[in-house]
Amino acid sequence: MQLEIRPDVSIRAASDIDPLLSLAGITKTFPGVRALSDVSLKLYPGKVTALIGENGAGKSTVVKVLTGIYQPDEGDIRIAGEPVRFPTPQSAESAGVTAIHQETVxxxxxxxxxxxxxxxxxxxxxxxxxxxxxxxxxxxxxxxxxxxxxxxxxxxxxxxxxxxxxxxxxxxxxDASVVIMDEPTAALSQKEIEELYDLVDDLKAQGKAILFISHKFDEIFRIADFYTVYRDGQMVGEGAIEDVSEPELVKMMVGRDVSQIFPDRDHNIGDEVLVVEGYEHPTEFAGIGFRLRRGELLGFYGLVGAGRSEFMQALFGITRPSGGDIRIDGASATIRTPADAVGNGIVYVPEDRSKQGAIGALPIFQNVTLPSLSRTSRNGFIRLAEEFKLARKYTERLSLRAASLDTEVGNLSGGNQQKVVIAKWLATQPKVIILDEPTKGIDIGSKAAVHEFMAELAAQGLAVILVSSEIPEIVGMSDRVIVMREGRIAAELDRKDISPESLVSHAAGIGGVEQ
Amino acid sequence: MTTSRNIPDRLRSPLEQSLKSWESLLFLVAIGIFIANSFASPYFLNAWNLSDATFNFTEKAMIAFAMALLIISGEIDLSVAAIIALASTAMGAAVQVGVGTPGLVMIGLSVGLLCGAVNGYLVTGLGLPSIVVTIGTMSLYRGISFIVLGDQAFRGYPPDFAFFGQGYVWWVVSFEIVLFALIAVIYAIILHMTNFGRAVYATGNNVTGALFSGIRVGRVKFILFLLTGLMSGVAAICLTSRLGSTRPSIALGWELEIVTMVVLGGVSILGGLGSIPGVVIAAFVMGLVTFGLGLLNVPGIVMSIVIGALLIAVIALPRLWSMWRTH
Amino acid sequence: MKRISASRELLLLIAIALLLALIASRFPAFVTPANLAAVFNDTSPLILLAIGQMIVILTKCIDLSVAANLALTGMVVSLINIAAPGLPMVVIVAIAIGFGILLGMINGILVWKLAIPPIVVTLGTMTIFRGVIFLLTEGKWVNSHEMSDAFKAVPRTEIFGLPVLSWIAISAVILFWIVLTRTTLGRSFYAAGGNPNAATYAGINVGRTQFWAFTISGALAGLTGYLWVSRFAVAYVDVAGGFELTVVAACVIGGVSIMGGIGTVLGALLGALFLGIIANALPVVNISPFWQMAISGGAIIIAVVLNAQANRSPGRIILKRAEHAT
Incomplete structure (x- = not known):
């Protein structure tokens, strides 16, 4: 791990002009998680500061601190040098801080x-x-x-x-002097994005301080004046945007070279297990078809809202498609409910762990055995010893960390909750496992474990579908990638053609691939 | 990856867990009330009086067990008392054309099941909120009773029909209390020892998560509405037999007493939490309070203040306690 | 846009018009202005309570204690009237509203500060309020001859041909229509129930908003309590027993979504009128009044089925083709 990449430009940036808004020593903890640890942030009048970091780095938490939704445990907030406190969202607004939130509120x-x-x-x-x-x-x-x-x-x-x-x-x-934009372009078209850039220029001309949060580097280099990088709840770098390159920013974000994160894979690809043809839905997706083999890891890439999760949920029986066929091991299958999907060997690890993945108030072992109860029970009667045995087998395979198997899942960290969800599905002995943003919002250590585990699953002959918005993850893991755009397949890329550039251009519909 | 740590199955033994539970607290309350009653009235510790007292709660509790499962799954059925009225009316009408006791029992159970199926279809088939649906069917079912009976009553039940509500199996042990115990055991087994019970808890804790785990959530809820309807039919048979007549106002307001019993028994109205032993003890607590106050000539309505306050207090006090500790 | 939200009320209006036309075809006397005014007057208590209940339901709560609040407040003002017959009626009305507010605030505090589910809170206070009436009176009735004439006269006094009771209902409709459409608090009810998470982001305290909803519901229940006992000139423990469910039924028929965030004063008014017309028409058309309960039950179920279909949101639309079509 190389951690120390702090360009000295930060000193220069701070000394030029006085910040309009500054955070210093901000710490925020939740039960079991330290979301922010002694972070700082400076926003300058008439300038755009980009806040960069992976999911779970603490960006959203800092936005919530700035808008009065969370109160920091420690640290101070100053506007024009004066200390302020934001006990409520109104107090932040009246102090002149406004935000475009990531979720539509x-x-x-x-x-x-x-x-x-x-x-x-x-x-x-x-x-x-x-x-x-x-x-x-x-x-x-x-x-x-x-x-x-x-x-x-x-x-x-x-x-x-x-x-x-x-x-x-x-x-x-x-009427705000500080404008926070949390991924403002995620849901917009190219033309609307251009208009947003014009708006940002206007706001700059009015002397407003802008905090711009984005995952898109082209955007950051296009409109930001300064950058601040967070990683795992800590500030790891700041400075002027002209003094930094994209690879340097990525290194700061991730903390090491991107290529080193991913496990070496043994690409041992077997027979065809899943064939999907002409899957369509009235409003969400159309014309989805692909083939998947045992041991293969198929990536699904696309911008947020490209219809990937919607398609996967139809494949898993949550929503009903309006047309299309599925064949599993050559036999035609009908999937109307998740129970059908599980019965056919297709399982789905959803993106929204707390709502869809784990059942927080139930203990670990009951979560793991929930879809496998028919195997641990006798004539419909529960056999606890069998349940503990099955739960132990799969949670230990995933090196789950927990006090005991009857700990409530809601008390585990995000990464360990994810392990419980994956263990639950492995216990059903599936043929195809769909992982929807499996590493979103979990710490670096658990991320690596999930990646290694995915590789191991594929090596054992499971067909893996990886839905991810993180380019390094898709590039590092996939044997083949399907890129979706606006509910359709925009491109299918073989291993040799997978590159960050090709993914981005197909996903955004630029670079001569517009249909 | 290979360093597998041994995670213990449990940190606390099941016995230790159950000792610290809501049910044991409630049990202490029940014993307290029992002792207080026996000091307060010389008539309390009499086998026949105690046996009579059980009729205060047995019929309600039969429904409360099914209702507990339904509430744990995240739904509610406010039409249960109206189902009693409709089932009782159907039995009363059948008596008029000379149907015998076995036929009456079949009719009572079938009407209960049918009403439960209608509720279940409206909630799971059409995806409507159960609280509104069952407020509607509550008016509908009892309304049909009123259409049939108006201000009249059905009487003339066959003599052997009286056994369900008035018969004794042995000495002071009534048929109803035996049935109550049997139903309690059946529901305890369903909820605590079967896959179905596990699915009920999972559904109530996180309906989306349960669906995404391959649980047939709609089917689970539909079955629970059926069971609640069936239990209302059983209660209708017992109550009609005990009263010997059917009026459309039979069991009026019972739905709220049954929900109170379930919540008092430690079932979370938000779903996902609760147990059958808790409901059993709650049934005894409510029965003892009613009986004890009755012996002291305190009217039933005052008892309702106690029950209403208890209902709020059982949720409020733990929260106040934790608020006080954190400040 | 507006069409969709207006259509719920429009549909109900058409249903009411059809109902009236049907009755009029056989019994024209029912639709004379005088009789319709009488029906309105008879429905006024339900209208008042339905408005309060609608506001509570908007915030994702429910108030099952309204009828008990009505009965308790009615009894309290009756007892005050016996103790001090000379007290001006303005004071009596103020006490009724004030006492109703107090009872509503008890519900509100329990929901807001202790986060107890509203159905549990109001189920509990419902039985407690009724029990307190018994404690106050030991089950005795307050009869007509014990109430002062002025006390009984208020709701019946006619102004411009309509009784005060009707005018109060009309004023409440107008007042709360303004509150709900034109005040920050009014819009907060919709926001807090429609999307509690987003409401927090917008600086709305969801719990406090629910508290105010219960307070309003309590105020209206208290006012109705006085009007009820003075109109019927009797107060006892079981006044308006079970009426809370009729009130909820009026809201549901009026298109108020039990999931929160959807509902209008007009809807609550029409829902109440629908039930009021049926109740008043049955004896006229020679159908046994015993049909009333089943009919309102059927109406609730039909209304909730229709509402659910109208409110089904299209969800997120990804396909470009579909997006252009909207």
Missing amino acids: LFDELSVAENIFLGHAPKGRFGLIDKSAMTTRASDLLSSIGAKIDPGATLKDLGTANKHLVAIARALSI
Whole structure:
């Protein structure tokens, strides 16, 4: 592990101008997790600072500290040198900090104008909300960001991209000196992204300090003036963007050379196990077809919202497709429910562990045996000894760390919860395992373990589907990659053709692959 | 990767866990009430009086066991008392055309199952929230009773039908208390010892997670609505037999008493948590309080204050305690 | 856009119109203005309670204690009237509202500060409130001759041809229509119930918003409590027994989603009127009033099926082709 890559430019950046907003020594712990450990952050007036880090590095936590949703355990926040505290979201807003959050924090049943002005609507006579003023100001705000949306429309009737523009308008409706943008381009098209860049330029010209969080390096180099890098809840580097290169930033983010993370694989690929043909859904995806062999690791890459998870959930029987065929080991299969999928040897490790993966309030052993109860029981009656035996076998294979097998899964760390979910599926002895963003939000150590384990599964003859948004992971692990864009297959790449550049260009639909 | 550590199965023994549980606390409360009652009234410690007292809760508790499973799975059925009314009305109507006791029992159970199936279909088949659905079917089922009976009553049940609600198996041991015990054991086995029971807990804790683990969530819930309907049918047979007549207002307001019994027994109204022994003890607690206050000539409505306060207190006190400790 | 949310109320309005037309075809006397006004007046208590209940349901809660609150407050003001017959009616009304607020706040505090599920809290307070009436009176009734004439007169007094009771319901509809559409608190009810997580981000304290919802529900229940006992000139333990479920039924029929965040004052009003018309029409059309319960049960089930279909959200749409189509 090479940890010390701190360019000395940070000193220069700080000495030039005084920061408008600064964080120092911020620490935030949750039960069992230290999300932020003594981090700092500086935002300068009229400048864009990019906050960079892997999932789980602490970026979202710092945004929540800045917007009054979380209170830090230690450390101070200063605006123009004055110490401030944000006990509530309102106090952050009135101090001039506004944020475009990553999750859409909007209300389906309210109108666009109300979504923009909820909590700070213009008031007219008797302190009532002045609807016409609100509509006018909403429509001004929307047109200023180039959005053609009727302020009177109900939010639920809007598409994803338009909802995101409403969220941006909401953030700008607060007269703020500090604007936080948490992955603002994730849901936008290329044209809308360009308009967002123009907006950022406007905000800079108005002297606002901007915190820009993004995973896309082209974006960061396009609009950021400064960068700050977090890793595992600590600040590992900061400085001016012109003094740094992309590989240097990646090294700071990851803490070591990317290529070293991934295990060497024995590419021992066997017979065809799964064939999918013409899978389609009225609104989510269309024309999905591919073949998968034993021992093969097939990557699914695409931008957020490309339809990968939606397709995988249809394959697993959560949603019903409108058409398409599946063959497993040559035999045609019908999958209407997850129970059908499990019965056919297809299992799914979902992205949302706490909601879909593990059942937090149940103990580890009950989580592991849940889909395998028919094997551990006799005539429908539970046999605890058998359950513990099965749970022990698979959790130890994954080197799970827990106090005991009857510990509630909700009390484990993210990485160990993920291990419980994987153990649960391995205990069913599946043929195909689908892993949806398996390393999202887990620590580096557990990540490496999950990667090694994936390689081992493939080596043992399991067919593995890896859905991931992390390019290094896809590049490092996959035998073959299917790139999805807007619900369709944009490209299928063999091992020799897999490169970060090819993935990005196919996923974004640029570089001459536009259909 | 190869360093496999040995993880112990359990840190605390099952015995230790159950001693620290809600059920043992409730058990102490029940014993306390029992002792207090026996000091307060000289008539309390009389075998026949105690036997009579059990009728306060046996019929409600039969439904409460099924309701406990339903609430643990994350749903609720407020139509149970209305199902009693409808099943009882159906039996009463059958009596008028000369149906004998075996036929009446079949009718009572079938109406219960049918009503449960309607609830189950509306909730799992159409994906509607159970609280609203069963408020609706509650009006519908009892409403049908009112249409049939108006302000009249069905009487004339055959003499041997009286056994279910009035018969004794041995000395002071009534048929109802035996049935209650039998049903308690069956539900305890279903919930605590079978795969189905495990699926009920998983569904109630995290319905999405259970679905994603291959549990047939809809089927589990449908079966639970069926069971709750069936138990309402059983209770209808016992209650009708005990009263010897059917009015449309039979068992009015029982749904809330049954839910109270279940929640008092330590079942979380949010689902995922609870046990059958807890509900059994809660049934005895409610029965003892009613009986004890009755012996002291305290009217039943005052008892309801105690039960209402108990319902809130059992959830509020642990939370207040933990808030007080953290501050 | 607006069409979709308006259609729920429109559908109900059409259903009510059809119902009235059906009754009128056989019994024209039912739809005379005087009789319709009487039906409205008779439904006014249900309208008042349904508005309060709707606000509570908007915030993802439920208030099963409204009828018990009504009965307890009604009894308290009746006893006050016996003790101090000279007390001005304005004071009596203020006490009714104030006492109702107090009872509502008890629910609200338990839900907000102790995070006890609303159904458990109000199930508990429901039985407690009724029990307290018994403790206050030892089960005795307060009868007409014990109440002062002024006490009994208020809801019946006619202004511009309509009784005060009706005017109070009309005022409440207008007041809460403004509160819910034009005030920050009103919009917070929708936000807190529609998306609690996002509401927190928007600086809305979800628990406190729920507290205010219970407080409003309590205020309306208290006011209705006085109106009820003075109109019927009797107060006893079981006043309005089981009425809480009729109130919830009015909301559900009025398109209020039990999952929170969806509902309007107009919907609650129409839902209450629908049930009120049926209750008043049955004796007129010579159907036994014993049909009423089954009909409202059927109406609840039909309404919840229709609401669920109307509210089914299209979800996220990925395919470009489909996105353009919206």
